[in-house]
Amino acid sequence: MRFAWILSTCSIVLIAGCGMAPNHSPIVTSDPATPTVSAFHGRVHGGQAPIAGSQVYLYSPATGGYGGLATSLLNSHTGNPPDSSGHYYVLTDSTGGFTIPANAYACTAGTQVYLFSVGGNPQIGGGANSAIGLMAVLGTCGANNSFANLPPSVQMNEATTIAAAYAFAAFNYSPVQMSGKGGSPGMANAALTAANLVNLGTGDANTTTPAGNGTVPQTEINTLANILAACVNSSGPSSTACTTLFTNAPSNPAPPTNTATAAINIAHVPGANVTALWDLETPTAPFQPSLTTSTPNDWTIAIAYTGGGLNGPTDVAVDATGDVWVTNNDNNSIGEFSPVGAALSPAGGYTGGGVTSPNSLAIDQAGNIWITNQGTTTISKYVPGTGFVGTGFTGGGLNNPWGLAIDPSGNVWVANLGNNSISEFNSSGTAFSSTGYTGGGLNDPIAIAIDPRPVIWVANHGNGSISEFFTSGVPISPSGGITGGGTDDPLGVAIDSSGNIWFGNEGNSVLSEFDTNSHEVSGTGFAGGGLNVPYGVAVDGLGNVWTANFSGASISEFYNSGTAISSGTGYQGTLPANLALANPEGLAIDPSGNVWVANDGNDDIIEVIGAATPVVTPLSVALKNNELGARP
Secondary structure, three states: OOOOOHHHHHHHOOHHHHOOOOOOOOOOOOOOOOOOOOOEEEEEEEOOEEEEOOEEEEEEOEOEOOOOOOEEOEOHHHOOOOOOOOOOOEEOOOOOEEEEOOOOEOOOOOOEEEEEEEOOEEOOOOOOOOOOEEEEEEEEEOHHHOEOOOOOEEEEOHHHHHHHHHHOOOOEEEOOEEEOEOOOOHHHHHHHHHHHHEEOOOOEEOOEOOOOOEEOOHHHHHHHHHHHHHHHOOOOOOOHHHHHHHHHOOOOOOOOOOHHHHHHHHHHOOOOOHHHHHOOOOOOOOOOOOOOOOOOOOOOOEEEEOOOOOOOEEEEEEOOOOOEEEEEOOOOEEEEEOOOOOEOOOOOOEOOOOOOOEEEEEEOOOOOEEEEEOOOOEEEEEEOOOEEOOOOEOOOOOOOEEEEEEOOOOOEEEEEOOOOEEEEEOOOOOEOOOOOEOOOOOOOEEEEEEOOOOOEEEEEOOOOEEEEEOOOOOEOOOOOOEOOOOOOOEEEEEEOOOOOEEEEEOOOOOEEEEOOOOOEOOOOOEOOOOOOOEEEEEEOOOOOEEEEEOOOOEEEEEOOOOOEOOOOOOEOOOOOOOOOOOOEEEEEEOOOOOEEEEEHHHOEEEEEOOOOOOOOOOHHHHHHOOOOOOOO
16 A cells, blocks of 8 residues: 555565565664663463563653664563674463563653564474564553553463554554654554553453544454464464465565464555455354354444534544534534544534535644634634634625635635635735626535645546646636546545646546646546546655545545556445435544545544554644654
8 A cells, every 4th residue: 555665675675575574774882871670571462372482572652753673671681682683581380370570661751662472382383483473563652661551461472462463554564664753643643543442451352442432343353463473373484374464464564474464464555355364264263253154344443432522523624633623514613633532622513603514624734623604604613722712703705705824924725616716815804805706617616725836726526627827816717617637526635746737527427636837637537446426636755646436435546647546336334324424525534644524424433544644733833844644
């Protein structure tokens, strides 16, 4: 999905760098300082049975950028000699138990920490198995090497491995090649997301998130765990279970040689070889309940969140910390959720400020939330922590306002579906456009986006065209708009890192792409990938294009070249029908690579875990810093 380039990086480090063991990063020549802390304990299980003699390592992802090697945190006080790379480990006993002594590790406050176990002898396997690789996310290191909410004994198994692989999918290339960029909230939020999926104290997949308002697909996580367990509890890498797993877990970025890397690769390409992998689950599989009646559509893991005032959610945006904001068209409110989906807004949402039948929202560079109100022909401004400003802003040609976007100067641009115009307001809500800007082919303008130059782009739902404007309000496009490229009643628009413009088309369910010179790139449109009335459009940090398919109950992913990555049915997840994707509209990508979808049909929002590449949020900041479509 997004890691093809890393193969060259793997060849630079060591051949083992994308493979099994942690024998490929710089040798540790001295022990780090180790403040006095408590030891912590854990157990390693394969298919619910102990694994003896497994080497357990402690790592922290690197923070210098993507594709780097994780940092080994253990030292000589483990009581075991280092491996060939100078990395220390502890061994599991006959019960799968291990202890990391208080003076055997040190972590930097604010960094994320995880366990990785290698090899060992599973009690229900066929002897020592070098194909075993298991992971568990401990969380973020606090003061004096502490971890919040760490259970007395950490359970590490196939389910915790799936949670780690998916939560950190945007940052991991192998269990020991994991990194991101310092200063972004992405990795810290990813560590919290892992705790949404699995309980470290029991090793069991959750049914609901710790905050209580998120439904977790436990049966799917158990099924994926069972797929790994088939290899873990086998005679080793040459067993049928392991060769089947390694053959069908996509080689992205490299062919897996252990179960942890296989989990990572499945998370990276969740639509590949679904049936072949599902067939590895047996009737006596150890993790239950599981998906036993039919093959899933794909291996995306999605959580559905309720509460916080959700009622007819139509649009979604992510702020600088990773909080998620939603418009609720049916109860005249907006909602706020934490990066892990906990409802921060009250049961009725945030109301007031003129919010009436809100359609769209955008977040400015100061973190203020701007909303278009279909019901009152106004736009509203919400200041987090303070509340709404006034009762809504009027004028400027507003008429059935729909889409909106923020330019690099902090000005707010609005597409007016009711009078074929676009409006501009400053950050205080004062209109620049007395009656709205017209011309350029505007015809039922429904969505709007701004490229880095900046130039304003508008999707015209009424005449199957797009329009282009200078920020002065002067049209660039001709009176009939810009056509071609497959444009047919476009609904959504997004800008990639090259400044190219992507439109999702309701009329023919294709994607259109234009370059900055208004030339079509997409021919007759890019099709496939499950596109079915693509509504919201977003671009991730590698330039891949995502859509919410209003009539397809799915989301789609495309390479920036226009080639579909998702299958012909898109990504659907395995949530219960009353929570699953249904008439999805807006979608957004967060700094952890999660895809958030406003799910109008079921009055919830859905988070697809680790499916995309992270982006800078909010989009207005990314635009101002010329980082649209860039990793944070």
